[in-house]
Amino acid sequence: MSSRKKPTSEEYKARVAQAIQLMETIVNDRLTPRNIRRVVSEGIELLKSEKLSLAARAVQVIESLDEIMQDPNMPLYARTKLWQIISYLEGIRD
Secondary structure, three states: OOOOOOOOOHHHHHHHHHHHHHHHHOOOOOOOHHHHHHHHHHHHHHOOOOOOOOHHHHHHHHHHHHHHOOOOOOOOOHHHHHHHHHHHHHHOOO
């Protein structure tokens, strides 16, 4: 039996807040290509939306970020931030 407790809704919301904050740094960085900033901006809007469950929103954002990670124009520092964002969102469950 594991001694790890299940994260609470508040902990999930804190992870999302951290992810959004990091995503905003990418959106505001004019050295990051426009198509990447657009996808990240759409991800922020999705995470802030209340239409889907938090877990469903996290999965959709992870999928869209995963797609743009393949972009050869992605600056290395932006790719590193995206990995960090994905790690914040990965553990979110309903």
